Amino acid sequence: MKDIIINSLSKIVNLNKQEISNLIETPKDSALGDLAFPCFALAKQLKKNPTEIAQELASKIKSPDFEKITAVGPYINFFINRDSLAAQTLKEIEKQKDKYGSSNQGKEKIMIEFSQANTHKAFHVGHVRGTSLGESISRILEFTGNKVTRANYQGDTGMHVAKWIWCFSKYHKKEIKKDESWIAGIYVDAVKRLAENPDLQEEVDEINRNLESKNKSLNETWEKTRKLSLDSLEPIYKDLDTRFDIYFFESEVEKRGKEISEELVNKKIAEISEGATIINLEKYNLGVWVLLRKDGTVLYSAKDLALSEKKFKEFKIDKAIYVVGSEQRLHLQQLFKTLELMNFKQAKNCAYIPVSEVRFPWGKMSSRTGENILYSNFRQELIDYAVEEIKKRHKINEKEAQARALAIAIASMKYSMLKQDVNKIFVFDKEEALRFEGDTGPYLLYTYARAKSILRKAKARGKLKISNLNEQEKQLILQLSQFPEIVLHAYKNLSPNIIANYALQLAQSFNEFYHSNKVIGSEQESSRLALVSSTSQVLKNALSLLGIQVLEKM
Numbered sequence: 001m002k003d004i005i006i007n008s009l010s011k012i013v014n015l016n017k018q019e020i021s022n023l024i025e026t027p028k029d030s031a032l033g034d035l036a037f038p039c040f041a042l043a044k045q046l047k048k049n050p051t052e053i054a055q056e057l058a059s060k061i062k063s064p065d066f067e068k069i070t071a072v073g074p075y076i077n078f079f080i081n082r083d084s085l086a087a088q089t090l091k092e093i094e095k096q097k098d099k100y101g102s103s104n105q106g107k108e109k110i111m112i113e114f115s116q117a118n119t120h121k122a123f124h125v126g127h128v129r130g131t132s133l134g135e136s137i138s139r140i141l142e143f144t145g146n147k148v149t150r151a152n153y154q155g156d157t158g159m160h161v162a163k164w165i166w167c168f169s170k171y172h173k174k175e176i177k178k179d180e181s182w183i184a185g186i187y188v189d190a191v192k193r194l195a196e197n198p199d200l201q202e203e204v205d206e207i208n209r210n211l212e213s214k215n216k217s218l219n220e221t222w223e224k225t226r227k228l229s230l231d232s233l234e235p236i237y238k239d240l241d242t243r244f245d246i247y248f249f250e251s252e253v254e255k256r257g258k259e260i261s262e263e264l265v266n267k268k269i270a271e272i273s274e275g276a277t278i279i280n281l282e283k284y285n286l287g288v289w290v291l292l293r294k295d296g297t298v299l300y301s302a303k304d305l306a307l308s309e310k311k312f313k314e315f316k317i318d319k320a321i322y323v324v325g326s327e328q329r330l331h332l333q334q335l336f337k338t339l340e341l342m343n344f345k346q347a348k349n350c351a352y353i354p355v356s357e358v359r360f361p362w363g364k365m366s367s368r369t370g371e372n373i374l375y376s377n378f379r380q381e382l383i384d385y386a387v388e389e390i391k392k393r394h395k396i397n398e399k400e401a402q403a404r405a406l407a408i409a410i411a412s413m414k415y416s417m418l419k420q421d422v423n424k425i426f427v428f429d430k431e432e433a434l435r436f437e438g439d440t441g442p443y444l445l446y447t448y449a450r451a452k453s454i455l456r457k458a459k460a461r462g463k464l465k466i467s468n469l470n471e472q473e474k475q476l477i478l479q480l481s482q483f484p485e486i487v488l489h490a491y492k493n494l495s496p497n498i499i500a501n502y503a504l505q506l507a508q509s510f511n512e513f514y515h516s517n518k519v520i521g522s523e524q525e526s527s528r529l530a531l532v533s534s535t536s537q538v539l540k541n542a543l544s545l546l547g548i549q550v551l552e553k554m
Contacts, residue, residue, distance in 0.1 A: 033077030050074030089481040093534040104145035111149040114323035118155035119229035120164035122184030125373040129417040130355040134323040136496040144491040153248040162208035163190040257302035261291040289334040326354035382409035415441030419500035447507040449554040451536035472513040503542040
C-alpha cells in the first residue's frame with residue numbers, strides 16, 4: 001500500500017520515490033487513516049500553503065486500494081481498503097514464503113564481529129546476549145540484501161592466558177578435561193591464588209613475556225590448551241544456531257600491532273611515556289590509550305588497530321560492525337579516533353553496537369571470582385524446567401521432550417535478551433522467560449505451533465475469497481502487511497528488538513483472532529485458513545531473523 005502511494009505521488013509531485021517514502025507516516029490515531037503524507041516539503045517549490053497542497057493532491061489520487069483519501073490540514077490521509085489489502089498481502093506471503101519481508105535495500109559488504117569468547121575462559125550467560133545479538137543483526141543485514149561476513153575475534157593470548165597457563169602448569173597439569181567448567185575453574189583458581197600471594201605475579205609476567213617470544217615448551221602447552229578451549233565452544237555455537245565465516249585471534253595480530261605502535265611513534269601520533277607506548281587523546285575527552293606496556297608486551301588496543309587494518313585490506317569490506325560489551329565503549333571510541341588520526345580511510349565506516357550486561361536477580365556475574373553462570377549449567381537448568389512444563393501438557397517420549405525442551409530453552413534465552421534495548425542492563429528471570437504465555441520466546445513458539453496444528457487439521461483449502469472481514473481479521477492482515485516495513489526499520493537501526501516486539505504483537509493479534517473466530521467449518525474457512533497460514537509464515541520469518549528455530553509441535 002505504501003508503494004501505491006509512492007507511485008501515485010511520484011507522478012504528480014517533484015520528489016523522487018525515496019524522498020516520498022521517507023516522508024510517509026503512520027498516524028497514531030487510526031481515525032486519521034492508516035498512512036499519511038505531510039505536504040510541508042512541497043510548500044517552498046509549489047509556493048503554496050501545505051493545507052492547500054494537501055487538498056489539491058488528495059483530489060488527484062485515485063485508487064481502488066483505498067476506501068477513501070482525505071486532506072486534514074497539511075496532511076493527506078489514506079484509508080486502506082481492507083479487502084484489497086487482504087487479498088494482496090495473503091497472495092504475496094503465499095508466493096514469497098520464507099523470503100516475505102526481504103528486500104535489496106542494502107548492497108554493502110559488511111563484516112560483523114561478535115561473540116568474542118576468549119580461550120582459557122568460560123562461555124557464560126553474558127556471552128549469549130552478544131552472540132544472539134550479532135547473529136540476529138547478521139540475519140537482518142542479509143535479509144535486506146547485504147553480503148555479510150560473520151567474524152569472531154578471540155583473545156588467545158595476553159594476561160588472562162598467562163594466568164591460566166601458570167596455574168595449570170603449576171597445580172593442574174595431571175587433570176586435563178575438555179569441558180568449559182574445568183577451563184573456567186582453572187582461571188578462577190589462578191585469580192584466587194594470585195590474590196592470596198601477589199608475589200606470584202612475577203611468575204605470570206614471565207610466562208606472558210615468553211608467550212610473545214614463542215618459547216617452545218610453553219607454546220606447546222598453549223596450543224594444546226587453546227584447542228581444548230576452542231573445541232568446547234563449537235557445541236555451544238551449534239546450540240545457538242550461530243556460525244562464523246572467519247575466526248580472528250589476538251595472537252595473529254600481535255606482531256602487526258607492535259609494528260603499528262612503532263609507526264605511530266615515528267609519526268608523532270603516539271609517544272613513549274615512562275617506558276610505555278601511549279596515545280594521548282585527552283584533548284578529545286578520550287583519556288590516554290596505552291598500546292604497549294613498558295616491557296614491550298602488546299595490549300589489545302594495538303592488536304585492535306592491526307585487526308581493523310586486516311579487516312578492510314584483506315576482506316575488501318565496505319563496513320565493519322563491532323558488537324562488543326558496553327564496558328568497552330571508551331576503548332572503541334579510542335580505537336575509532338586513533339584510526340581517524342592515522343588517516344585510515346575507512347575509519348568512518350566502523351560502527352559500534354554496545355551490549356550491556358546480563359544480570360540475575362541476585363546481582364552481576366564475574367569470571368574473576370567464579371560468580372559466573374556457565375552456559376552449559378544454565379542450558380541444562382532451562383531444559384530441565386522446560387521438560388517438566390512440557391510433560392504437564394503432553395504425553396511424549398523422553399527423547400522428543402528433550403528435543404523440544406532445548407528449542408524452548410534457546411528461544412527463552414534469545415528472545416528475552418533480544419527484545420530489550422541493547423543499551424539496557426538485562427536481568428534474566430528463568431521462570432519469567434520460560435512461561436508459555438506473555439512476552440516470552442515459548443509463547444511465540446506456542447503460537448506458531450498452534451497455527452500449524454490448525455492447518456494440519458484442515459482439509460484442502462479452496463479458492464481464496466476475501467469478504468466481510470471483521471475487525472480482528474482486518475487488524476491481523478494489517479500487521480502482516482507491515483512486516484516488510486518492520487524489517488527495514490530494524491535494518492536501518494540495527495535493532496532486533498523491533499522484530500521481537502513485532503513478533504509479540506502479531507502473536508497476540510493471532511490468538512485474539514483464534515479465540516473469537518471459528519476457522520475450520522466456518523463460512524469464511526478459505527480466507528481464515530489463508531490468514532492462519534500467512535500468520536504462521538510471517539511469525540516464522542520474524543523468529544528466524546532473531547535466530548530462533550520454530551517447533552511444529554509444542
